[in-house]
Amino acid sequence: MTEFSPLAKPSVTRTVLQRHGLATKKALGQNFLVSDAIIGKICELSEVCGQDDVLEVGPGIGTLTVALLPRANRVLSVERDRDLPAVLAETCGAFDNFTLLQKDALDLREEDFACVPGDPFAPNKFVANLPYAVAATLVLDYFQKIESIQSATVMVQSEVADRMSAKPATKEYGAYTVKLQLIAKPTGRFQVSPNNFFPPPHVTSSVIRLDRRDDLGVTPDEAAAASMMADAAFTQRRKTVANSMKQYFSRPQSPIDATDVPKMMQSAGIDARRRGETLGLEEFIELGRCLLRMCK
Known part of the structure; x- marks a missing residue:
């Protein structure tokens, strides 16, 4: 039977942490994955192969990282915990395609990729067991600002995965869903129970894969305008x-006047009496295009 990560065992995780005088940190949302079967399913869903440059956030002690490294071209792992670089030097240091960047992932910029040796690093896959407090923000942010990323396979809280994959007219569907699905669409998912972690979290987790989309025919300006309309619809x-x-566009420095909303709705062919959660992606795109025309 193939072993994906020798670190994916409770006893091994405890030993590694104890050897470095460490314990899990609740403030950083640390719950270490200790199931090799789940690591294998992440590798399978992400389809990481030898041509892939992978971006990972929150490697912890390297449990997922050591499974990605033999499969990928290069892996850049971003970790904010100052106590973990010494651990990762031990668990991942033997791989010459591994680079660690000690930084808050929320502050990551493309210029940070210069730390990776070799050819310019442009990650095409984002694979991570994400800190839950920032998971939703990171996924949307990275798809928006790192254009090389073609897919994200990430562990998140199940409720966040529900928002990422929600359909119109459901309670999970909101502005976040619209903004993410303008860029990427869900293509796979599986549940992960709390007993696969050390310590077990108080929530159920999901691994979800999102692939960058090119089927909507929208320009960057149109996508940005549609995102604004999503924020407006769910104010x-x-x-x-x-x-x-009307409330959204009543704010100071609004691109249009609130009194222009009925005209915009009519131009888009949308009944003003509907609620935001009933609008589909194409309708938000059309509203965005109407907004751009009005701004001109």
Whole structure:
């Protein structure tokens, strides 16, 4: 039977932490994955291969990292915990395609990729067991600002995965869903129970894969405008989309006047009495295009 990660055992994880005088840190949301079967399913879902440059966030002691390194071209792991570089030097140091960047992943910029040896590093896959507090933010942010990323296979809280993959007219569907699905679409998912972690978290987790999409025919400006319309439509979720948008565009420095909302809705062919959660992706795109025309 193939072993994906020798670190994916509770006893090994405890031993590694104890050897470095460490314990899990609740403030950083540390729950170490200790199931080799789950590591294998992540590798399978992500389809990492020898041509891939992989970006990982929150490697911990390297449990997932050591499974990715033999399969990938290069792996850049971003870790904010100052106590873990010494651990990762031990667990991943034998791989010459491994680079560790000690930094808060929320502050990651493309210029940081210069730390990776060899050809310019442009990660095409984002694979990570993410810190849950920042997971939703990171996935959307990285798809928006790191254009080389073609897929993200990430462990998140199940409720976050529900938002990422939500359909219109469901309670999980919101502005975040629209903004993410303008860029990427879910293509695979599986559940992960708490007993696969040390210590077990108080939530159920999911691994979800999202692939960058090119089927919508939108320009970057149109995508940005559609994202703004999503924010506007969900400003007050319980109100009609027109009333919610009127409040949004009543703010100082708004690109249009709130009184222009009915005209924009009519131009887009959308009933102003509907609620934001009933609007599909194409309707938000059309609203974004109407917004751009009005701004001109």
